[in-house]
Amino acid sequence: MKTMRYLEVGQMDDLGRLDTPLHRLDARIKMVTVAVFIIAVMSFPRYEVSGLMPLFVFPFALIGVGKIPLGCIYKKVLPALPFALFVGLFNPLIDRDPMLTLGPLALSGGWLSFASILLRFTLTVSAALTLVACTGIHRLCAGLEQLGVPSLFAVQILFLYRYLFVIGDESIRMFRSVQIRSTGSKKLSLRVYCALIGHLLIRSIDRAQRIYRAMVSRGFDGQIRLLHRTQPGWRDAIFLLGWIAFFISVRHRNPARIVGCWLTGEGL
Template sequence: MNHIESAIYEIHTMDSLASKNQWVNRLHPLIKFFITIIYIALVVSFSKYDVIGIAGMVIYPLFLFQLADLSFRACIKRLRIVLPLVCCVGIFNPLLDHTTVQLGGMLISAGFLSMCTLIMKGVFSVLASYLLIATTSIEDICYALRLLHVPKLLVTQILLTYRYVTVLLGEVNRMTQAYSLRAPRQKGVHFKVWGSLTGQLLLRSIDRANDVYESMLLRGYQGEFTYLGQEHHMRASDLLYLLFWLILLICFRCFPIFVLVGQFMGGIFA
């Protein structure tokens, strides 16, 4: 399996994860989308030296990984390109910030703390986005966006881009395979034919886009999709799930839960 086929397989795998018949997958998409946005906003709102405070926000991805029965190893594998870039955001902070701050009775470099904070903010935000995609289909996400009055043109663009990126990758795969059959001893695609292959891909994409649009018109498309998410109705369990996470996340944001638990446990065993 080459890289393009692997990418197509990963997209289909994410679709199958989102369509699993589990309780968290059946939650209203607007609730899951709203919680994800709130979680990311709370994560990035921590100060650049508050490592202990932001560490408590790990509770949301850990809980959701268990609730949705998702593999953390598979998540890391799929995000193997994004996570290193996120971790490199604050890698130069220890070289730029030489001040020291007191943490737990010890003097620690402020640049090192800010680097850890930035890394944790990026990693937690990426994990929250991954969990949303892994538990919610693209139709449900687009339905949630329409409920938030996001312009239908933008939502339709997101939906069609996600749905037909596999078609584009399939065209690229066929073109590269045809080229490799005509140049069996050549490794990769020679740079001299990059322009012609890109032009052929553009023409094929335009033809396929016209076919798709004509098929949509024949099925009654008038500028708005009937999203599968419209089958969902807001239930009491959805609102309770939202209320639970709002209270919990706000508590972890406003209070150093780990510090309080440590002081409480230390008082018991003292």
């Protein structure tokens, strides 16, 4: 059993309820900014390494202003890594043309593109996680709805999220009670597994029915109305335009190379 993954969700949600200037920004503005950021990152040519570095300003600044613990973000980047790592690792194997020499060391194009993949991965993932940590799921979903996502889907995410903790607790209790009675083996046999999952499923369906009754008792008519509490103001506009200007300029001119040339005393 993956150790109570959903508990991490609760931690992210606590962060989402902090009150900082970043948290107070309109959720839509933050989503759009992060989307532009991700597109900017992905649009770099595949061998780009140094050009990506200045973009780290964005997640770092958000983490700083939003009072988000750095560890909380980067602890999550690693477990998500394997697939990108797996696919990326083939680049050094396949693309072996030397591309960059550092004294006696020759780096192949594959290694460069591999490094680039890892950088992109870290950038996009940390930006996405930071977005959630500085907004909170309830504001994200309200924002999604305002951006035109069908309200049924926004509500679906909220419900899933709400009952994640309830069903997660239930599954852990059931899993433990099975483990206590099984003879030391950590893995369940398919038979036991299916009974466990089946019971969990039945409990979930029953719960859904009870929730439905509770909803109906309070006048539910098929439509869930979400409260929208924020309206974008001039702060939001500055945030959005400022960062987009930054992304465009970084994408266009590589400040890293300028700094590098200045430090190593070379001409541009």
